[in-house]
Each structure stands twice: as C-alpha cells, then as structure tokens.
Amino acid sequence: MLAALIVALAAWANVVLVNRLDDRVEVLSVVRTVPAFERITDADLGVARIAADPGLRPVPASERASVVGKVAAVELRPGTLVVREQVTEARPPFPGQQLVGLAVKPGQMPGGGVVPGDMVLVVTVASEQPGSSAVPGGDGVRAQVVRVGPPSSDGSVTVDVVVSVPNGPPLASASSAGQVALVLLPRGG
Structure with a gap:
C-alpha cells in the first residue's frame, strides 16, 4: 500500500512539473552586447523560455523579425530579455x-x-x-x-x-x- 502511494505521489509530481514547463513561453534574449543607437542583428538575439508573468513584457520569440534591423534605444546586455521600450525605429538626432x-x-x-x-x-x-x-x-x-x-x-x-x-x-x-x-x-x- 505504501509503495502504491509513493508511485502515485511521484506520478502526480511529474504531472505538476510537466504542467509548469508548459506554462513557459519563448521570448527574445540578448546574446551579444548591442551599444545604444546601434542596429540589432539576428546574431545579437537568442531565445529564452520563461514562466509567463503579467509583470514582465518581453518580446515573444515569434516576433524576432520585428526587432532585427531596429535600433537599440539603450545598451542591450547579454543575459537580459528584450522589451519593446528598448527598441526604436530611428537614430538620433530627433526633432529639436x-x-x-x-x-x-x-x-x-x-x-x-x-x-x-x-x-x-x-x-x-x-x-x-x-x-x-x-x-x-x-x-x-x-x-x-x-x-x-x-x-x-x-x-x-x-x-x-x-x-x-x-x-x-x-x-x-x-x-x-x-x-x-x-x-x-x-x-x-
């Protein structure tokens, strides 16, 4: 009976673990430093899997093409996630x-x-x-x-x-x- 209970708990733990992994989403990450105001290349970006969190707003990996070729509004550092506010269309100078x-x-x-x-x-x-x-x-x-x-x-x-x-x-x-x-x-x- 104890063995059956242990097997059942292990199976339940595996189901919970797999469900948590399924809650992860693929987002863009930075793999090479991109100085502020420089163009972002495909080689600068990677993919990270993170738990979905409404407090985070990283760019989904499926939108990679919308980031490549744009300009970094700030320095992008390896190991960080890419968010929309870090990416812009234009380089300075801006109006004024x-x-x-x-x-x-x-x-x-x-x-x-x-x-x-x-x-x-x-x-x-x-x-x-x-x-x-x-x-x-x-x-x-x-x-x-x-x-x-x-x-x-x-x-x-x-x-x-x-x-x-x-x-x-x-x-x-x-x-x-x-x-x-x-x-x-x-x-x-």
Whole structure:
C-alpha cells in the first residue's frame, strides 16, 4: 500500500512539473552586447523560455523579425530579455536636436572613455587664441553620446553627441578649435 502511494505521489509530481514547463513561453534574449543607437542583428538575439508573468513584457520569440534591423534605444546586455521600450525605429538626432562630432584629445575626457548612451557635460577649455568665444551655458552643455570613433594616430577620438538645436553650432566651432572637454555624468543624471 505504501509503495502504491509513493508511485502515485511521484506520478502526480511529474504531472505538476510537466504542467509548469508548459506554462513557459519563448521570448527574445540578448546574446551579444548591442551599444545604444546601434542596429540589432539576428546574431545579437537568442531565445529564452520563461514562466509567463503579467509583470514582465518581453518580446515573444515569434516576433524576432520585428526587432532585427531596429535600433537599440539603450545598451542591450547579454543575459537580459528584450522589451519593446528598448527598441526604436530611428537614430538620433530627433526633432529639436543636432548631432555634433567633437574632436576630443587625450586628457579632455575621462581616461576610461565614454560609450554610446552616456550622458556628458561638454565644457569649454582655455583657448590659446585671444578673443575666442565660449560655448553657451557657462557651466557646459548636457549631451548624450551616440558614437565614439577609433583613436587617431595622436590619440584623439571623435565623439558624436546629440545636443539641443541652439547648442550645435557653437559646440562644433569650439571643437574645431580644440576647445572642448567631456565630463561624464552619473547614469540617469
């Protein structure tokens, strides 16, 4: 009788386990880092099976084609699930913004560099030429990093940032004169 009870409990446990596995859904996961504002490729995505949860809103694996070719709105990291808010159609600049390439020399940005998605403060550095104009906003201009180019032979890099429309031309001018430096702001800051 005890043996029959154990067999019945084991069978019941197997049924519960199989039913729980059936509650899992296939969703998109990230398998390779995708920097903010870069296109998402098929190779960047994987499939994860998770328990259905109304508090989570990951993109179903069946909708993979709707994500491939889109742009990451934030940096996508391996091991995370893809949600719609992380995917966009367009790259910056957006309305009211301008994209500015800043030539930044060594020592004019943090030693660890900056990455797409970082928020920075673009400040004017001392000019070697008298009468040069300063960048508006005395304390610097807030900007978001979109791309970082490779280092040139002298160690300088071009950092593409988006800024509000009135700040674009003065920043471009200051950058061409070698008068800008980047201050990294805290995440979310």
